[in-house]
Amino acid sequence: MIEVQGLTRTYGDYTAIDDVSFTCKPGRVTGFLGPNGAGKTTTMRIMIGLTTATRGEATIGGYHYHDIVNPGRHVGVLLDASAQHAGRTGQEILRIGARTMDLPSSRVDEMLAQVSLSESEAKRKLRNYSLGMKQRLGIAHALLGDPEVLILDEPANGLDPAGIRWMRDLLRDYARRGGTVLLSSHLLHEVELVADELILIGHGKIVAQGDKESLSAADAKQSTLVTAHDNVQLAAALAAEGLESTPRARACASLPARRT
Numbered sequence: 001m002i003e004v005q006g007l008t009r010t011y012g013d014y015t016a017i018d019d020v021s022f023t024c025k026p027g028r029v030t031g032f033l034g035p036n037g038a039g040k041t042t043t044m045r046i047m048i049g050l051t052t053a054t055r056g057e058a059t060i061g062g063y064h065y066h067d068i069v070n071p072g073r074h075v076g077v078l079l080d081a082s083a084q085h086a087g088r089t090g091q092e093i094l095r096i097g098a099r100t101m102d103l104p105s106s107r108v109d110e111m112l113a114q115v116s117l118s119e120s121e122a123k124r125k126l127r128n129y130s131l132g133m134k135q136r137l138g139i140a141h142a143l144l145g146d147p148e149v150l151i152l153d154e155p156a157n158g159l160d161p162a163g164i165r166w167m168r169d170l171l172r173d174y175a176r177r178g179g180t181v182l183l184s185s186h187l188l189h190e191v192e193l194v195a196d197e198l199i200l201i202g203h204g205k206i207v208a209q210g211d212k213e214s215l216s217a218a219d220a221k222q223s224t225l226v227t228a229h230d231n232v233q234l235a236a237a238l239a240a241e242g243l244e245s246t247p248r249a250r251a252c253a254s255l256p257a258r259r260t
């Protein structure tokens with residue numbers, strides 16, 4: 001369980017995140033969705049103690065991250081897949097992680113297999129990895145300690161469609177076994193298939209949150225303003241597709257005739 005309460009972070013007079021509150025439950029994948037600069041990374045960095053909050057707090061399993069003993073065994077984190085020593089091989093990076101967490105080195109091979117990094121890829125230096133390979137390695141690193149909670153910042157970046165599908169299956173399976181997953185993205189289609197819950201953030205503020213079905217239902221009730229050269233024809237075309245439309249006053253204003 002992740003609990004975020006009233007989290008606020010200011011830089012000078014700029015507010016990066018503003019009174020952000022949400023909960024991520026075990027057995028659920030929670031998608032954290034928002035455009036670039038919305039405040040996703042800042043929120044996640046505060047959760048794991050890399051950035052201090054100006055106000056509010058975040059706890060994982062009831063503890064502040066820095067109070068968790070051997071945190072890698074409880075919280076798997078992937079914030080920036082490139083933030084590893086570029087001169088080390090994937091295998092070395094995982095071995096160091098395993099040693100730090102006091103895990104048997106057999107765990108490294110298990111994780112490499114789980115993220116489908118081959119033996120020869122595992123022996124390549126990180127500087128020669130594609131972004132997709134770095135993401136797989138980062139996910140392997142996050143899973144090393146068999147944690148109950150996963151915090152993944154834009155893990156689908158750089159993955160091809162098959163990689164995105166693979167990650168979706170992995171996270172769904174992890175949640176089905178009782179894990180808590182928070183994953184961020186700036187792309188709706190990346191999270192909507194995997195997430196059970198969605199948290200939408202924009203300009204540092206939570207703009208909507210809830211389970212995916214109720215948010216979709218709420219979204220369906222919203223309307224979109226559209227206009228065309230010929231709104232009568234547009235309304236007919238929408239009706240033919242089974243979409244309801246309501247003409248608005250002046251919305252049918254015709255465009256001025258072009259001078260010849």
Ligand SMILES: Nc1ncnc2c1ncn2[C@@H]1O[C@H](COP(=O)(O)OP(=O)(O)O)[C@@H](O)[C@H]1O
Nearest residue numbers: 011016017034035036037038039040041042043
């Ligand atoms: N150390 C910092 N100093 C000043 N502004 C920052 C700092 N870190 C983040 N920001 C700003 O906070 C906002 C949110 O950034 P971020 O959390 O990285 O967004 P996201 O991950 O959603 O793209 C951005 O406008 C960013 O420039």
Ligand SMILES: [Mg+2]
Nearest residue numbers: 040041042153
């Ligand atoms: Mg970010």
